[in-house]
Amino acid sequence: MTSVDYVLGLADDALIAAQRMGWWISRAPQLEEDVALANIGLDQLGQARTLLSYAGQLEGQGRTEDDLAYLRDEREFRNVWLVERAQTDFGVAMARLLLFAAWQSELYGALAGCDDATLSGVAGKAVKEVAYHLDHASRWVVRLGDGTDESHARMQAALDAEWPYVDELFRPVEGAVVDPAALRAPVLARIEPVVAEATLAVPDVAPARGGGRAGLHTEEMGYLLAEMQHLHRSHPGATW
Amino acid sequence: MVTTAAWRIAADLPDPELPVVTIADLGILRDVTEDDQGRVHVQITPTYSGCPAMETISEDLVAALTQAGYQRVDVEFVLSPAWTTDWMTDEAKEKLRAYGIAPPGPVRGGPVSLSLAVRCPRCGSPETRESSRFGSTACKSLWVCRSCHEPFDHFKAL
The missing domain is CATH 3.30.300.130 (Fe-S cluster assembly (FSCA))
Structure with a gap:
C-alpha cells in the first residue's frame, strides 16, 4: 500500500519547486527565459496538483489539493530542503534544476512502471516533461560553466552551494514505492557528465542535515509558505 | 470508436x-x-x-x-496512457501548419530526441533554428526561420 507520506513528499517537492520557479517570472536574464522557467514551474505545479489530490484520497479525510497546499502548516510539509531555499542567483537556480530534474527523471521513470495506477499515470506523463527541464538546465550549466572566467566561477559556486542537498533525496522513506537509495547511482550518472562537459568539478562537500521528509524545514520555508498561502487563508473559499 | x-x-x-x-x-x-x-x-x-x-x-x-x-x-x-503528439491527426498537423505553427514530427526514441529539421510554416524553408525550447505554452518551442527571418512556434514532439 502506497503511504500518504510518500506521495505527499513527492507532491510537496514539486509544489515547492514550482513556487520557487515562479519567482523568476519577470526576473530571468532573458525574456525567453522568463517564459521557459514559467513553463517549467507550470509542469511542476501540474504534477503537484495530481499528487496532492491523490495524497488526499489516500488519507481519506476529504482534504482536497487546495486544502493540502494552502492549509497545512510548515511542519506538515514533506518536501526536501533542495527545493525550498530562496535563490536569487540564476546560476544557483540552474544548478538546482539540474539536480532536481535529474532526480525527477529517474524517479518518474521508475514510478511509470509501478503497480500503483495513479502514480504510474502521473509519472508516465511527467517523465516526458522533466526530460525537457533536465535538458534546459544542462544547457545552461554547460554554457555558464564552460563560458567566461566569471561565469565559470559562479557556476561552480552555485553547484557547490546546492550539492549538499542532493543526499536527502536518497534517504529512506516509509512506504516508498521506489526505494530512494536505488536512485542514487542513476541520478549521479545523469548529472556527472553534464558537470564534466561544463568543465566544472563535482563538489566534495558534506551533506546537509535535511529532515524535510519528517517536516523539519529551513528558516526560509516559513517565508515561502506565508507568500504562497496568504491569499487563500485571508479569503477562505475565494474564487475568481 | x-x-x-x-x-x-x-x-x-x-x-x-x-x-x-x-x-x-x-x-x-x-x-x-x-x-x-x-x-x-x-x-x-x-x-x-x-x-x-x-x-x-x-x-x-x-x-x-x-x-x-x-x-x-x-x-x-485520464492520465494513462500519457498523451503523445503521435495521437494528433495528419489533418490537425496540416491545420496547425496553415495557422503558422510548425507541427510536431513523429516521436522517436525518447522525449528529447533529435528530430528532423523543423520547416518554417510560412515559407517552407528547412533552414531554421530553435531560439527557445519553451514557447508561449508548454507544448510549443520558439523558432526562427533563417530564410524569411520570421519567428514561429513549433509544437514539440512529446
Whole structure:
C-alpha cells in the first residue's frame, strides 16, 4: 500500500519547486527565459496538483489539493530542503534544476512502471516533461560553466552551494514505492557528465542535515509558505 | 470508436489555445459514453500535467453538451496512457501548419530526441533554428526561420 507520506513528499517537492520557479517570472536574464522557467514551474505545479489530490484520497479525510497546499502548516510539509531555499542567483537556480530534474527523471521513470495506477499515470506523463527541464538546465550549466572566467566561477559556486542537498533525496522513506537509495547511482550518472562537459568539478562537500521528509524545514520555508498561502487563508473559499 | 451524437458534439469543440483544431484532432478526447438515462461521460487526457487549458476544455464540454440537451455531463481526466503528439491527426498537423505553427514530427526514441529539421510554416524553408525550447505554452518551442527571418512556434514532439 502506497503511504500518504510518500506521495505527499513527492507532491510537496514539486509544489515547492514550482513556487520557487515562479519567482523568476519577470526576473530571468532573458525574456525567453522568463517564459521557459514559467513553463517549467507550470509542469511542476501540474504534477503537484495530481499528487496532492491523490495524497488526499489516500488519507481519506476529504482534504482536497487546495486544502493540502494552502492549509497545512510548515511542519506538515514533506518536501526536501533542495527545493525550498530562496535563490536569487540564476546560476544557483540552474544548478538546482539540474539536480532536481535529474532526480525527477529517474524517479518518474521508475514510478511509470509501478503497480500503483495513479502514480504510474502521473509519472508516465511527467517523465516526458522533466526530460525537457533536465535538458534546459544542462544547457545552461554547460554554457555558464564552460563560458567566461566569471561565469565559470559562479557556476561552480552555485553547484557547490546546492550539492549538499542532493543526499536527502536518497534517504529512506516509509512506504516508498521506489526505494530512494536505488536512485542514487542513476541520478549521479545523469548529472556527472553534464558537470564534466561544463568543465566544472563535482563538489566534495558534506551533506546537509535535511529532515524535510519528517517536516523539519529551513528558516526560509516559513517565508515561502506565508507568500504562497496568504491569499487563500485571508479569503477562505475565494474564487475568481 | 462509435461516433454517437454526443461524441460528435464533443469532437467538434475547438481547443481554447489553438482554435483551428478540435480536441478530437489533437487526440485529447479519448472517449464519450452515454448510459440509458442519457448521462454523458467524457474522458479527456491532458497534454501536459499543468496545462491550464484543461479546465476550460472541461467547462466547454459541459456547456456544449448541456446546450445540446444532455442533462447530465461529467468530464473525467485520464492520465494513462500519457498523451503523445503521435495521437494528433495528419489533418490537425496540416491545420496547425496553415495557422503558422510548425507541427510536431513523429516521436522517436525518447522525449528529447533529435528530430528532423523543423520547416518554417510560412515559407517552407528547412533552414531554421530553435531560439527557445519553451514557447508561449508548454507544448510549443520558439523558432526562427533563417530564410524569411520570421519567428514561429513549433509544437514539440512529446
